[in-house]
Amino acid sequence: MLRIDKINFSIDGRPLFEEASATIPEGHKVGLVGPNGAGKTTLFRLIKGELTLDGGVIDLPSRARIGGVSQEVPASQTSILDTVLEADTERAALMKEAETADGHRMAEVQTRLADIDAWSAEARASAILKGLGFDTPEHSNPCSAYSGGWRMRVALAGVLFAQPDLLLLDEPTNYLDLEGALWLESYLAKYPHTVIVISHDRGLLNRAVTSILHLEDRKLTYYGTPYDGFVRLRAEKRAQLAATAKKQQDRRAHLQSFVDRFRAKATKAKQAQARLKMIERMDMVTPPEEAAKRVFTFPQPDELSPPIINIESGATGYGDTIVLRRLNLRIDQDDRIALLGKNGQGKSTLSKLLADRLPLLEGHMGRSSKLRIGYFAQHQVDELHLDETPLQHLRSERPETQESKLRALLAGFGLQAAQAETEVGRLSGGQKARLSLLLATLDAPHLLILDEPTNHLDIESREALMEALTAYNGAVILVSHDMHLLSMVADRLWLVADGTVKPYDDDLDAYRALLLAKDTPPKVEKPKAEKPKRAPRETILDLRAEVRKCEGVIAKLEEMRTRLSEKMADPALYDVAHANELAKWNRKSAEIEEGLRRAEALWMDAQEKLDAAAQA
Known part of the structure; x- marks a missing residue:
């Protein structure tokens, strides 16, 4: 079990943690999430003892081994397989001692090697390297043969092979491809000890972990659910906080209104004073701030004839x-x-x-x-x-x-x-x-x-x-x-x-x-055979394209209708002198409405076919 109890920590006078607490049960797989710059990586360094707390306690079982990928593997001549094997320092030390030990000590060393399944170590290390994208013939290659990103994979393979009691991973999929990331998800889900992973990969946070540890406003909150469940629970919590804050503000405004009206009246002064004390005693709930909206605004291209x-x-x-x-x-x-x-x-x-x-x-x-x-x-x-x-x-x-x-x-x-x-x-x-x-x-x-x-x-x-x-x-x-x-x-x-x-x-x-x-x-x-049968996947893709095409037509027609409505809102258009022009725009309006009706019918037909094909 990892116990974080009322910790405080600041960097250059900026507080990152204030009386923050959380408990991670043994063997749980936890995703650590929170805004950029909130202090997620700093929390890892505090757990590993690389930084000193200003206050509070981080408590782990005695002799618990903590592991993480702090830096990439150096560009040495050691093979990547041997590099991974050396990550299990106990096994490496015992294997070295076995070369010179004798008598009673040799028996102890061999017993311990058997306990830690040392003889299957090479096969286990090879399987991890393969899962992370290294084919078997590459396992004898030196680390120097690989770029920094690939050496980060070797470092990750090493810490996974060592199987620490508490595994701390900071954005591990950033240097993996889709295949490596999917393998890692599966591996972490079955990892035999406790895992805390910092990640922005929604798939990993839903499939590889069972709980979310949320860092926000210098506090830690533990949610016993994967990411999608956390999002739902947090939204409900924020809605409740907002509703409570609104009720309190309304109650406070009502009391303040009474005080302002009757404070000067002798007959009401005592009651006004009582309400003033009620306002002072109110433990106000701070409404949650709206999350900063993240945006991307792509400029739209003109349309080209297919294929491009x-x-x-x-x-x-x-x-x-x-x-x-x-x-x-x-x-x-x-x-x-x-x-x-x-x-x-x-x-x-x-x-x-x-x-x-x-x-x-x-x-x-x-x-x-x-x-x-x-x-x-x-x-x-x-x-x-x-x-x-x-x-x-x-x-x-x-x-x-x-x-x-x-x-x-x-x-x-x-x-x-x-x-x-x-x-x-x-x-x-x-x-x-x-x-x-x-x-x-x-x-x-x-x-x-x-x-x-x-x-x-x-x-x-x-x-x-x-x-x-x-x-x-x-x-x-x-x-x-x-x-x-x-x-x-x-x-x-x-x-x-x-x-x-x-x-x-x-x-x-x-x-x-x-x-x-x-x-x-x-x-x-x-x-395809000479007379191919249309594949369901191909049908779905065509229907999706048809739906998007209909949506594009509808959007253009609605834009035309909006522009026409603005033009027809001009009072001058309704003068007798402009009767012919008004008739022309009325005909145009009718054409647009008819076009919209047809486009929407086509869209509904395509959408129904798409839904049916998807369920087939």
């Missing part, structure tokens, strides 16, 4: 090395496509080809002549000019635009006045990601390619990004380990595997189940 990209028998790669071949792909402007596949299979290569950053080495690719493409990749966040402000970044892109408009663009991505003039090097990871997304969408692209856009975004920002992508009129190609985002945005799935790209003939839940069930390639669409 069409590839036939294509191949691409780097120099003379072909990474992907046999590419037969089509993208329309209303497509929402998620790329699936393990790291290293070519998702980023395909993204770069579509973004015109890699050449087509074989085959043919047709593009709309007016096609504009926006491209966001995680490395672009690191390529921002650290000594320049977001405003300066925009001035470089739009030197002729007024500063007020540039500031409005920044505000549309949640970068307010203070952040607009702060050097990028001092911004948070989420703020940098917002700036990169703004730069990627500045030209109102018809196709938006997003490669891991959520790594530094909190949950509210991820929800805002999802809403913006849903409202966006362009095509979206999405690579992300955030399964919730993929499930809410994508209506087509492409699998990048075995050197090519194919439509994935199932949904995300099936893909997740398949990955967790066995280590075999997911099912891809089979070649």
Whole structure:
């Protein structure tokens, strides 16, 4: 059991915890959530004893082992498998001692090695490395063969292998792909000891943990439910607080009104004084503050004729090395496509080809002549000019635009006045990601390619990004380990595997189940027979496209109706001299109403068919 009892802690005079308390039962899996900068990572450091409390107690069972990924593995010549094995320091020490021990001590060492299942250690370490994306032949490679992100995976593998009594993980999926993140979810759900994980991944917080520890306003609140249940309970709690605060304010106003009216009257002075004391004794409830609204405002592109990209028998790669071949792909402007596949299979290569950053080495690719493409990749966040402000970044892109408009663009991505003039090097990871997304969408692209856009975004920002992508009129190609985002945005799935790209003939839940069930390639669409039967998945995608098309028509007609209503509100139009013009606008109004009626009927028909197909 972990007991946090009335802790206090400040940094540079700013309090992060004030009389904060919580109890984590042994063996529970807990998600630690709260606003950026609230002190989640600081709490981990306090638990590990790296920082000293100003007051209060953090109590753990004696000899409890605490583990976490504090930094990446050094670029040494030690193999990644041996690096993971060495993370279990007790086993490593016993194995070394076994080489020289004799007699009675040798028996003790061997007994202890058996107790900790030391002889299966290599198989267990290999399984963890494989789950995190390292194929078996790679396990003998030195750590120096891998980049920083991959060495972070080795560090994560090490702490999972060591199985500490209290496992502390800070945003562990940030350096994993979807496959690695899904494996980690499953592993944590079955982990034999206590886990606390800081994460903004809604899927992980719903599937891998059973409780939520919420840090807000320098206090800790424990909710015995996964994330979605926490959101519901917190909303109910906030509503109750708001209602109680409103009742108290009304009661106080009523008492104060009596005091103000009768304080000066001798006959009522005593009663007024009594009510004044009642006001003073009232323990007022502070109404909860509204959560800051996270926003993304994508500019909408003009409409192009389909397809906007069409590839036939294509191949691409780097120099003379072909990474992907046999590419037969089509993208329309209303497509929402998620790329699936393990790291290293070519998702980023395909993204770069579509973004015109890699050449087509074989085959043919047709593009709309007016096609504009926006491209966001995680490395672009690191390529921002650290000594320049977001405003300066925009001035470089739009030197002729007024500063007020540039500031409005920044505000549309949640970068307010203070952040607009702060050097990028001092911004948070989420703020940098917002700036990169703004730069990627500045030209109102018809196709938006997003490669891991959520790594530094909190949950509210991820929800805002999802809403913006849903409202966006362009095509979206999405690579992300955030399964919730993929499930809410994508209506087509492409699998990048075995050197090519194919439509994935199932949904995300099936893909997740398949990955967790066995280590075999997911099912891809089979070649069609001469007279193919239309697949249910394809039917659903077509119906979704039809629903979106109807919704677009309805929106345009409603906009026309609004403009026409404004025009027909002009009193001058109803003069006798304008009778012909009024008749013309009345006919136009009738046409719009009839068009709306038909469009809504088509929408209802398409929606009913979609609902029926989804339930089939």
